[in-house]
Amino acid sequence: MSETAASGPDRQPIWSRPERGSRGPAPAHSRDAIVVAAINLADTEGLAAVSMRAVAAALGTGAGSLYRYLSSRDDLLDLMTDRAVGELRPYPQVEGDWLETMVLLGRRQLALFGAHPWLLDVIHRPSGIGPQSLAWFDNCIRILEPVRCPVAAKFETIAMMTGVVSLFARRESAAGAFSFAGVDLAAYPHLVAAFSQPSGPAPRADLVERTLRSLLTGLLLGEPTDAG
């Protein structure tokens, strides 16, 4: 009736569970190697391709063997997320004002979502926060130190910034995949009127930055905008 470190009734989160015990033979793989294989799979073939069997096959073993290193697929996704967040390092030293630094961090997040689109499907799960994510939070709090407002507001703002960046990232990857196939557009007069309109040039430019700036100032400093 032995209880391996990984299986069993999931007593502790993955972050504090030791990777291996001290008794048995040396493991053929490592937790990080598994995570790297899973991330490569997700990057190239999408998150749906990250099945325990596929990840195990990429490492030349069987699905069941992975459970020597992690206790569930959710654990694997948590580890993938935290490792990807680690790619946001190194964090910029605070030089200018906090707003510019936060916007810079937002653009880094956007790039990260571009490099690992599967993050969009993974970050919204309720799960334990890993050390790299904590380091990122810690860094944001440090940057926001000069801002005079309750801590809760800072946390909410950081989360909201990440969320808004994820929305922009999704828009870029979806790239107008709207499909009006199969519906009779005649029932939506304002839509067809808008579409028949000559549609001026795309207002792109620094839309993300402008949005982030407006969001950060709006959430952290009372209300600087009141266009009524």
Add this chain to the structure above:
Amino acid sequence: MSETAASGPDRQPIWSRPERGSRGPAPAHSRDAIVVAAINLADTEGLAAVSMRAVAAALGTGAGSLYRYLSSRDDLLDLMTDRAVGELRPYPQVEGDWLETMVLLGRRQLALFGAHPWLLDVIHRPSGIGPQSLAWFDNCIRILEPVRCPVAAKFETIAMMTGVVSLFARRESAAGAFSFAGVDLAAYPHLVAAFSQPSGPAPRADLVERTLRSLLTGLLLGEPTDAG
């Protein structure tokens, strides 16, 4: 070698596929009844409980029978989404200015996400837009008619508003489910410093509305905020 209306190589989207042919016996169920059962299941037990077998069982039939009415589970999710979006009706007549009307719509969306939390896991899939969603878009475009800006900007703004509302909805349903279990907080000095701070009162209030207002004006009317 007959080809049923629902099965086969998925020639046309669900919205234009006729619910039944004219030949055979009367169907025991209906597309809408299936969708209602699925929505009830999702509302009470979560989206994961919406399996073809479970939905069929709720209707007193077998999983395979559902494929007489829809061609895939994705179709079912699309139908569920569109039916839920239909609950946003009736749409308010434009009375005041467009900004207030849009903010009102945003609050309605927030309420919808609260009533059907599974929408949060479903709206981000690339899929065909249903008639109710189109009607909602049509209404938004109508409200934004007095705004002088390219159509593309209006569409992006509507999508971004929906996205931001979904972020707030997620925050409300998650309700601070952060779990720092299993990590050594000592490595994150700014975090512990922020937490040890007496943390003023929650700045809640009309955070959603303020954010939406700032977002809408920022995206549609150049840049009214420039807190540099």
Add this chain to the structure above:
DNA sequence: TGTAAACCGCAAACGCCGTTCGCGATTTGT
């Protein structure tokens, strides 16, 4: 040093999933 406990990789199996298929029965168009 001997031995028992702990750990390894592996393959088979379990229960669930979405989906397909073939069947007999039923209704409709011509």
Add this chain to the structure above:
DNA sequence: ACAAATCGCGAACGGCGTTTGCGGTTTACA
């Protein structure tokens, strides 16, 4: 009347995450 189309149904297929039991390997401790 008869063929074509559709119905409900149950069995089956392949894939999934996960568990389990096994023989072999390594370590801790008496």
